[in-house]
Amino acid sequence: MTKKIAPTPYYHKGVMKSKTYEIYYNSDFSLGRIGKHTHSHYEFYFLISGSVMYTLDDKTYPLRPGDILLIKPEQVHAALINENQKAYERYILWLNTDYIKQLSSAHTDLLLPFRKINFSGSYLRLPHDMRLVVANLLQMILIQFNSHEYGSDLLADSYITELLIHIARIKLYWQPVYFERDIDDNPIILRTLNYIAEHIHDDIGISDITNELCISRSHLSKLFSDCMGTSVHQYIIKKKLYLAKQELLSGHASVETLCTNYNFGDYSSFYRAFKTEFGMSPRKFIQELKK
Numbered sequence: 001m002t003k004k005i006a007p008t009p010y011y012h013k014g015v016m017k018s019k020t021y022e023i024y025y026n027s028d029f030s031l032g033r034i035g036k037h038t039h040s041h042y043e044f045y046f047l048i049s050g051s052v053m054y055t056l057d058d059k060t061y062p063l064r065p066g067d068i069l070l071i072k073p074e075q076v077h078a079a080l081i082n083e084n085q086k087a088y089e090r091y092i093l094w095l096n097t098d099y100i101k102q103l104s105s106a107h108t109d110l111l112l113p114f115r116k117i118n119f120s121g122s123y124l125r126l127p128h129d130m131r132l133v134v135a136n137l138l139q140m141i142l143i144q145f146n147s148h149e150y151g152s153d154l155l156a157d158s159y160i161t162e163l164l165i166h167i168a169r170i171k172l173y174w175q176p177v178y179f180e181r182d183i184d185d186n187p188i189i190l191r192t193l194n195y196i197a198e199h200i201h202d203d204i205g206i207s208d209i210t211n212e213l214c215i216s217r218s219h220l221s222k223l224f225s226d227c228m229g230t231s232v233h234q235y236i237i238k239k240k241l242y243l244a245k246q247e248l249l250s251g252h253a254s255v256e257t258l259c260t261n262y263n264f265g266d267y268s269s270f271y272r273a274f275k276t277e278f279g280m281s282p283r284k285f286i287q288e289l290k291k
Contacts, residue, residue: 004143008024010028021094021099021141022145023141023145025142026088026089027089028087029087029088031081032083033078034079034081036055036077037078038076039071039074041073042071043069043071043092044068046067047063047066047089048065049087050082050089051082051088052080056075056077056122066125066131067124068124070122072122073097093141095160110168112168112171124167124171126170134166134167137166140155141156144156144159188220189224189227191212192209195208200236200239200262201262201263202263203263205232241273241274244258244270245285248285255286258270
């Protein structure tokens, strides 16, 4: 069995030399700040431990372990590392644009994870059960990157392909709750999300939630919008749609059943909402799945 590779301290990497990919696994205790810079390649950043404020363009993200940043070519980014007792440990995977295109197929565009989809753009907070999967894949890519054994290039290609497919599927299919920032320490938002989850099959609106939480409509609307980047109403609709889409993917329910189960009122309302969100009607989506 191949031995796991330990992290190394950060050093200035300069430009990407490989025409395919480069991967780094770094750990530091007193790095301080990494100034604004850009790359000509894509960057996949995965935080293992530590506290860091990461700026992408004009947005700043207080990152937590398990967070991912998907950085596009020429996108300005910088990091401010908070020094504490925990090491600032992270994986950085650089990907050449042509290399990603070569790994892609006619039906699977592996540049998709770097595009804004649904709630998620450059920032992604992984579901807990996916964090170990991603960390293991990055470690396997790192091992192949440092290996001269037969087939190491093809193994790396397969692991990178698997990684990008996982991220694309999370962005495409997982519930929007996984794309939010700063909710763990906000009891009102957490209670709101829990209420929505418990009543997702009902005809619920913001008034039901404010009555349950005993807060004003305006206060919840502003708090939710600031934290989630969308309104309560839009979040409920999107969550219903994504759950319905997952059931269509599983093949366990008909369009008519889902329309009733998620309280869309009538098929025309469900049809319009589904097509607006996913670019095709529910029946067209089912047809595409059968191809």
